[in-house]
Amino acid sequence: MSNELIGARVLRKEDNRFITGKGRYTDDINLAGQTYACFVRSPHAHANIKGFHISAAENAPGVVAVLTGLQVLEDGLGGLPCGWMLHSKDGSEMKQPMHPIMAGEKVNYAGEPVAVVIADTYEQAKNAVEQVAVDYEVLQAVVDTSSAAEQADIYPDIPANTCYNWELGDAEATSQGLAEAAHITRIELINNRLIPNAMEPRAAIADYNTGTEELILYTTSQNPHLARLIFTAFVQIAPEHKLRVIAPDVGGGFGSKIFVYSEETTISWASKKIGRPIKWTAERSESFLTDAHGRDHHTMAELALDEEGNFLALNVKTTANMGAYLSTFASAVPTYLYGTLLAGQYRTPSIYVEVDAVFTNTAPVDAYRGAGRPEATYVLERLVEKAASELAIDPAELRRRNFIGKDQFPYQTPVALEYDIGDYEASLDKALEMSDYAGFASRKDASQRAGKLRGIGLSCYIEACGLAPSALAGSLGAGVGLWESGEIRVNPTGSVTVLTGSHSHGQGHETTFAQLVSAKLGIPIDDIDVVHGDTGKMDFGLGTYGSRSLAVGGSALSRAADKVIAKGTKIAAHLLQTDAENIEFDAGEFKVIDSNEGKTIQEIAFAAYVNHDFPIDELEPGLTEKAFYDPVNFTYPAGTHICEVEIDPDTGVTEITKFTAVDDFGTLINPMIVEGQVHGGLVQGIGQALLENCVYDTEGQLVTGSYMDYCMPRADDVPSFDVGMTCTPCTHNPVGAKGCGEAGAIGSPPAVMNAVLNALGQTDMDMPATSEKVWQAIQNAAASN
Amino acid sequence: MSETVNLIVNGQDKAVSCSANTTLSQLLREHLMLTGTHVGCDTSQCGACTVHVDGKAVKSCTILAVQVDGSEITTIEGIANQGEQHAMQAAFKECHGLQCGFCTPGMIMASIDLVQSGMDLTEPEIREGLEGNICRCTGYHNIVSAVASAGQKMREA
Numbered sequence: 001m002s003n004e005l006i007g008a009r010v011l012r013k014e015d016n017r018f019i020t021g022k023g024r025y026t027d028d029i030n031l032a033g034q035t036y037a038c039f040v041r042s043p044h045a046h047a048n049i050k051g052f053h054i055s056a057a058e059n060a061p062g063v064v065a066v067l068t069g070l071q072v073l074e075d076g077l078g079g080l081p082c083g084w085m086l087h088s089k090d091g092s093e094m095k096q097p098m099h100p101i102m103a104g105e106k107v108n109y110a111g112e113p114v115a116v117v118i119a120d121t122y123e124q125a126k127n128a129v130e131q132v133a134v135d136y137e138v139l140q141a142v143v144d145t146s147s148a149a150e151q152a153d154i155y156p157d158i159p160a161n162t163c164y165n166w167e168l169g170d171a172e173a174t175s176q177g178l179a180e181a182a183h184i185t186r187i188e189l190i191n192n193r194l195i196p197n198a199m200e201p202r203a204a205i206a207d208y209n210t211g212t213e214e215l216i217l218y219t220t221s222q223n224p225h226l227a228r229l230i231f232t233a234f235v236q237i238a239p240e241h242k243l244r245v246i247a248p249d250v251g252g253g254f255g256s257k258i259f260v261y262s263e264e265t266t267i268s269w270a271s272k273k274i275g276r277p278i279k280w281t282a283e284r285s286e287s288f289l290t291d292a293h294g295r296d297h298h299t300m301a302e303l304a305l306d307e308e309g310n311f312l313a314l315n316v317k318t319t320a321n322m323g324a325y326l327s328t329f330a331s332a333v334p335t336y337l338y339g340t341l342l343a344g345q346y347r348t349p350s351i352y353v354e355v356d357a358v359f360t361n362t363a364p365v366d367a368y369r370g371a372g373r374p375e376a377t378y379v380l381e382r383l384v385e386k387a388a389s390e391l392a393i394d395p396a397e398l399r400r401r402n403f404i405g406k407d408q409f410p411y412q413t414p415v416a417l418e419y420d421i422g423d424y425e426a427s428l429d430k431a432l433e434m435s436d437y438a439g440f441a442s443r444k445d446a447s448q449r450a451g452k453l454r455g456i457g458l459s460c461y462i463e464a465c466g467l468a469p470s471a472l473a474g475s476l477g478a479g480v481g482l483w484e485s486g487e488i489r490v491n492p493t494g495s496v497t498v499l500t501g502s503h504s505h506g507q508g509h510e511t512t513f514a515q516l517v518s519a520k521l522g523i524p525i526d527d528i529d530v531v532h533g534d535t536g537k538m539d540f541g542l543g544t545y546g547s548r549s550l551a552v553g554g555s556a557l558s559r560a561a562d563k564v565i566a567k568g569t570k571i572a573a574h575l576l577q578t579d580a581e582n583i584e585f586d587a588g589e590f591k592v593i594d595s596n597e598g599k600t601i602q603e604i605a606f607a608a609y610v611n612h613d614f615p616i617d618e619l620e621p622g623l624t625e626k627a628f629y630d631p632v633n634f635t636y637p638a639g640t641h642i643c644e645v646e647i648d649p650d651t652g653v654t655e656i657t658k659f660t661a662v663d664d665f666g667t668l669i670n671p672m673i674v675e676g677q678v679h680g681g682l683v684q685g686i687g688q689a690l691l692e693n694c695v696y697d698t699e700g701q702l703v704t705g706s707y708m709d710y711c712m713p714r715a716d717d718v719p720s721f722d723v724g725m726t727c728t729p730c731t732h733n734p735v736g737a738k739g740c741g742e743a744g745a746i747g748s749p750p751a752v753m754n755a756v757l758n759a760l761g762q763t764d765m766d767m768p769a770t771s772e773k774v775w776q777a778i779q780n781a782a783a784s785n
Numbered sequence: 786m787s788e789t790v791n792l793i794v795n796g797q798d799k800a801v802s803c804s805a806n807t808t809l810s811q812l813l814r815e816h817l818m819l820t821g822t823h824v825g826c827d828t829s830q831c832g833a834c835t836v837h838v839d840g841k842a843v844k845s846c847t848i849l850a851v852q853v854d855g856s857e858i859t860t861i862e863g864i865a866n867q868g869e870q871h872a873m874q875a876a877f878k879e880c881h882g883l884q885c886g887f888c889t890p891g892m893i894m895a896s897i898d899l900v901q902s903g904m905d906l907t908e909p910e911i912r913e914g915l916e917g918n919i920c921r922c923t924g925y926h927n928i929v930s931a932v933a934s935a936g937q938k939m940r941e942a
Contacts, residue, residue, distance in 0.1 A: 011878055018886030019874040019893065021821015021861035028820035123804075199825045199833060199921050200887040251823070251887025252921050284826040506885030506922045676881050679924035707830035707919070715915040715925040720908065744924070 005519040009672040013525075014510040023249045026203040026218050027281045034205070035064050037267050037280040038125040040115035040132045041289070042107035045143070045361035045700020046154065049105055049114065050135035057117055057131040062124030065274050066132065067266075068115040069104025077101060077269065080260055081234045082326035083226075085477040086164045086335055089354075094164040097155045097359065099325035101235065101265045107136070108154060108324035109361050110700055111289030113262050118270060118278055141361040141700035145321040146298045148358035154324070155359070163322050163331065163357035168339040169415050174352035177313025181304030185387035190766045191375045193296035193321070193694040194687075195710055196368050198505075200251020201282035202291065204264035206271035214242045215272065219264045221247040221533075222257045222503050223543020226480070228535050230260045230328075237268050247533040250505035254684070255367040256291045257505065258545045259328040263290075288705040293694055294368025296321035297334065297375050303348075303383045309393050311348040311402045316379060318355045320365075327366035329545075331357065336476050337372030337464070337546075343413035344380045345424040345460045345638055346402040351414045361700040367545060369684055369745040370463070377461040381750035385457065386763045395754070396432060399460050400425060406728075417464055419636045420731045427662045427726045428460060431640035434722050435660040440644070453647040453778075454657075457754025461641070461747040464634035465739035466551035466730075472633075483630035484548070485541055486556030488517060488564050490623040492609040494602030496521070496528040501541015502553030503533050506680075507741060508673040509549055515669050516554055516735065520561035521601055522588020547739025550669065551635050551730065558734040559627035568604045570619055575599060575607055635730045635738035639663035641682075641747035643755040652775025654690060654756055662724040663743050667736030674740045675723050681744020682721055687713040688745075689752035693768050711768075790850045794819070795863025801850070809845035809853055810834045813860060821861040821890045825919070832918030835891035836860045842898035844891075844917075861890035864897065872942070873897050876935035877928070884922035892918050892928060900936040908933070 017023050054066040079099040086094040102113045115132055119125035142151045142161060149160040178184060204219040215238045221227050224245040232240040250257060267278040282290075298319045304312040320334035339353040384402075388395035404411050406423040413419065432438070440456050447454035467473070470481030487499040498517050502509055510530040518525040531537055541553075565585045572590035573580040576597055583590050591598035599607075608623040644658040661678055668674050691711040695703040704710040729736030749767060756769045760777055792799045794817060801816050813819045813836065822845055825833035829847040836845045837859040864871040873893050876882065883889040892915070899914040900906070911932045912925070920928060 012881065014886075015878040015883060018883055018889050019861075019870065019877050020865065021819070021890050023821070023886050025820075025823070025887065027824075028814075123806075197921055198887075199831065199885065199919065200823070201825070249886065252885040254921070284828065284831075508884070672881050676884060676923060676927060679926040680884065680922045681924070683924035684921070706828060707826055708828070712919050712921075714919060715929065716909070716912040718925060720926050720929065721924070 005515045005525065007668055007671060008515065010511055010515055010525065010670055012508050012511045013514060014508065025200055025249045025251055026205060026220050029205055029218055029248065031205060031207055031277040034277045034279055035118050035120060035274065036122040036125045037116050037118050037270065037278050038129045039113040039263065040117065040129050040134065042103065042110060042112045042114055044107060044136050044138050045110045045141035046139040047107050047136040048139065049103065049107065050137055052115060053133040054115065057128040060124065060128040060131055062120040063117060063128045064120065065118045065270065066115060067270055069100060069102040072100055072102050073104045078235045080262070080265065081230060082331055083328050083479040084332040085479065086166055086331040088164045089167040094331055095158040095162070096326050097158060101262045101269070109363050110702060111363065113266065116266055116270060118274060143360055143362060143696050143698060143700050145296055145319055145358065145360065148360050149356065154361060158359065161359045163326065163359060166335050166355045167353065169352040170350055171352045173350035174313045174315050177350045178302060178304045178315060181312055182307040183305045183391060184302050185383055185390055186302045187383050187386055189299045189379060189382060191295045191297040191299065191378055192688060192767045194294040194368055194692055195288055195694050196254045196256035196291055196294060197287070197712060198252030198254055198256055201284055201287045202257065202261065202263065203281040204267055205277055205279045206268040207277040208271040208275060210275045214244065215268060216244045216246065217264060217268050218246045218248060220250050220257050221245065222250070222253040222505060222545055224503065224533055224535050225501060225541045226543055227260050231265065231268060235265055237265065244536040247503055253505045254369040255294065255371055255545060258543065259292050259366055261290065285705055288710065289702055290363055292327045292364050292366035293323065294365065295375060296365050299379050301379050301383055303387055305387060305391070309391055309398050309401055311346055313350040314342060314348050316342055316353040318353070320355055320357045321360055321362065322357050323360060323362045323364035325364050327364035330364060330366040333367050333372045334375065338376045340415045340417050341373050341376035341462065341464060342380060343415050344377070345404060345462050347404050349414065353415070362696055369681060370742045371546065373463040373742065374685070374746045374749060377459065377746050378750050381459040381461065382753060385754040389763055395458050396428060396437065399458065400428060418633065420633055421728045422636060422638050422664065423726060423728050424460060424638060427639045427664055430724050430726055431642050431660050431662040434662065434724050435642040435644065435658060437642065447646050453649055453759040454645070455755040455757065455759025456642065456644045457751045457758050459641045459747050459751035459754065461743070462636055462638040463742060463746050465547035465637055466631050466635035467546035467548045468634060469632055470630045480542070481630065482542055483628050484552040484556045485538065485626065485628050486553060486560045487538060487624065487626040488557065488560045490564060490601070490605040492606050494523065494527065494605050496523055498528060498530045498557060499538040500530060500532050500553050500557065501538055501543065502549040503544040507544065507549060507677065508670065512550060512669045512673055513554060513557055517557060517561055520558060521564060523601060547637070547741040550735060550737045551733055551739050552629055552631055554735045554737060555733040556627050556629035559629055560625045563625035563627060564623060567623060567625060568601060571604050571608055572599050574614065574619060632732045635666065637663060637665050637738040637740065637743050639743060639747060641751040643748070643751040645755040645759055647756070647759045647774060649778050652771035652778065654769060654771065654774060656686065656719045658722065659719055660722045661744065661747065662726060663740065664726045664728055665740040666727060666730040666738035668725065669737065677740045678723050678744045679721055681742060682748045683713050683718050685745040685748030686718055686752055689749040689767050689769060691717060691768050788851050790854045792853065793857040795859060803850055805851055807850045809836070809848045809850050812850040813845060819860050819862050823887055823890060825888065832895055833888050833891040835894040835918065837894055837898065842895045861893060871897070872938040873935040876931040880927045880931035880934060882923060882928040882931035888918060888920045892920060896932045896935070899932065900939050906933050906936040
């Protein structure tokens with residue numbers, strides 16, 4: 001592989017269309033004869049439906065059809081499935097309520113769709129929605145995570161509103177570790193519920209052709225093939241060969257566009273009924289109500305230490321809110337993406353974690369940037385910082401003392417994962433240096449003289465990315481293998497079309513993957529285009545989430561490129577009348593070893609398609625190769641984040657004065673793109689720590705349902721960042737990459753909270769540390785002194 | 786009831802027949818097919834729909850088309866000069882100031898107005914100036930760099 005493009009800050013190939021207004025997002029697409037859908041949504045969090053009154057709406061101007069949840073029942077449509085089967089500690093299967101695409105008999109969260117109005121124009125559909133009347137018998141809503149199991153059952157066949165009671169690790173050894181401890185640090189935490197808020201609201205256009213019986217669905221998806229599979233195999237809307245799912249330009253996802261939702265499913269079904277295309281675009285308030293939310297854990301944890309501060313055991317008990325239904329990957333998030341990460345970067349010999357997943361009358365909760373790993377990191381890094389404070393050990397030193405050493409890899413943790421490689425001290429040392437950790441005391445003094453409180457906080461995170469080794473994922477309950485596919489078509493004139501099952505919705509794959517293929521094949525990057533997001537173009541793919549695209553999708557392309565070279569070698573040997581063993585490939589040229597003879601890959605590509613004399617039994621024409629890559633292990637990005645804050649005690653306002661992130665993502669293809677991913681993740685994590693909070697009232701009404709109420713981080717809420725890298729390349733994929741998409745959101749929340757608490761001289765506070773909460777904490781401390 | 790709105794959009798005269806409750810963003814996207822202007826929230830909170838009305842940044846989702854009758858409208862599609870990208874467009878690419886691209890047109894239009902308003906282009910001023918535009922991808926870091934970089938070029942030009 002030629003090295004100059006690996007690690008080069010190549011400007012993004014996709015940018016030109018976005019900066020000139022020529023992006024093509026789902027709502028930008030309009031089809032001939034298109035109708036518009038608006039949904040009737042439940043105003044109640046929990047209610048029985050006693051009747052629908054739709055005739056006024058049906059007779060309203062422009063209305064084409066009004067369909068309700070009762071027709072969904074009549075048509076016998078399957079429910080939206082959860083793709084990951086979990087088992088409780090007693091061996092029983094998780095409980096999964098039927099998730100109809102529209103409710104016909106009972107609603108289980110506010111905003112749940114019960115009917116859809118389809119009309120010639122958007123305004124007509126929206127006006128007619130007002131004329132649909134639904135009779136409800138309102139039931140008591142279950143909202144609170146911690147007490148959900150004690151409240152009345154939402155579903156008659158799901159006792160104690162409990163989806164599963166899951167465990168991982170060695171309970172006995174952990175109890176013993178706690179019994180032998182010189183010191184135990186305990187913490188109780190709420191990981192605040194978040195709303196993803198990709199800037200493009202979800203949207204879809206379903207276009208059923210009555211002549212061909214083919215359905216084309218344009219949708220804002222991170223994984224269009226998975227959507228097609230679910231529509232076909234579970235909801236049974238259309239056979240797979242008659243269903244094409246296209247995810248064109250997608251305006252951010254952060255997990256929320258992995259899942260298959262009611263709306264795009266409903267309009268696909270409805271388009272078949274009315275024989276016309278139907279468009280639906282969410283208003284922002286619908287996004288708040290129905291995009292799958294994130295986090296929402298209540299956790300108690302205890303860390304046992306010996307006299308020297310070595311970790312002996314970690315015991316964690318978490319209640320996780322699933323919302324009203326199990327979304328596509330919901331069950332895996334607080335278990336296999338959470339419990340397995342509780343070893344962090346440390347040698348803790350015994351760990352035991354129990355997770356109770358509960359149903360509530362709130363929107364479904366599923367993966368949101370980091371998905372389980374931010375929750376694990378938050379528990380562990382808050383706990384470690386508190387232990388350091390209680391034992392009066394420098395928090396950096398306490399972490400260093402317990403790190404898995406760089407010579408201890410591969411390292412088997414007590415919670416199922418085997419880390420392949422890492423160097424945690426290298427990242428810590430670099431972060432300490434970049435943040436001038438040693439100079440903090442004098443900066444604190446300066447702040448104090450100015451009447452301000454200054455604090456510093458660390459977070460040493462690890463994540464498991466590159467989902468996922470299929471055999472392992474399957475043994476843990478995953479419904480699908482999590483490999484990825486890639487195809488490289490070297491066209492006759494030497495340009496290249498790269499097809500990937502990964503999907504880019506901001507991550508820059510069109511550039512990164514082109515760099516990778518260019519480096520492998522020696523073809524100029526301008527001659528390479530990356531195509532993604534269309535089930536009609538590539539045969540399968542698992543999409544983009546869990547920081548998997550480069551590590552898994554990129555590895556598939558690397559393999560496909562190897563196959564192109566192998567095939568090209570045979571063609572070159574034929575053309576140059578020698579044996580393939582005598583050909584070597586380097587920088588885009590097939591050369592006869594120890595001679596001046598050779599052919600460029602462009603010449604080989606041309607010959608591959610136009611030659612008349614291939615020995616067809618041995619050598620087929622064409623230069624297109626496909627590869628599937630199934631990882632043998634997860635990848636383990638890790639690093640240290642250090643946050644420094646200054647708090648104004650009169651207002652409680654927290655200012656982040658410096659934020660340092662040092663990450664080990666293995667081999668970097670495009671550091672510019674990687675740093676951008678870190679910046680974005682950091683602001684989502686800082687948003688969680690200081691600003692964002694999803695709130696339902698006791699009746700299950702979403703209080704934070706707009707940008708007036710849900711505090712999104714804005715440009716003047718956050719600083720610029722100091723981002724550094726260390727590198728231990730992943731040992732088991734051909735690219736050496738580990739994934740970088742989520743690290744910022746994983747590492748930053750505990751760093752920020754540890755800094756805030758350090759400034760306040762306190763050890764307990766839940767996110768978000770709003771100015772009101774911080775001011776109150778200062779007042780409370782002053783009152784008790 | 787249908788109204789006729791006369792506008793100059795990206796330098797071209799347009800007479801658009803639309804209902805009185807049509808917003809400027811709807812007029813641009815649905816009547817003139819200028820889909821570069823995006824709608825992210827409908828409540829003038831996110832700024833994705835920002836365009837220029839008579840040279841000033843306006844959130845087009847919250848102004849009626851009839852209110853801007855007779856105005857000159859510039860959208861993201863209209864800021865390049867004979868195929869040459871505007872300094873702000875170029876800087877967003879150069880500084881990696883965009884990821885998914887959805888907020889980008891509004892962000893670029895707001896940033897151009899920010900520079901043209903003559904404010905100091907220090908980091909705190911730029912951050913405060915962009916407070917009305919939400920980006921969920923970039924963390925703003927590179928957007929701030931892009932605005933500073935383009936701002937300097939625009940003022941030198």
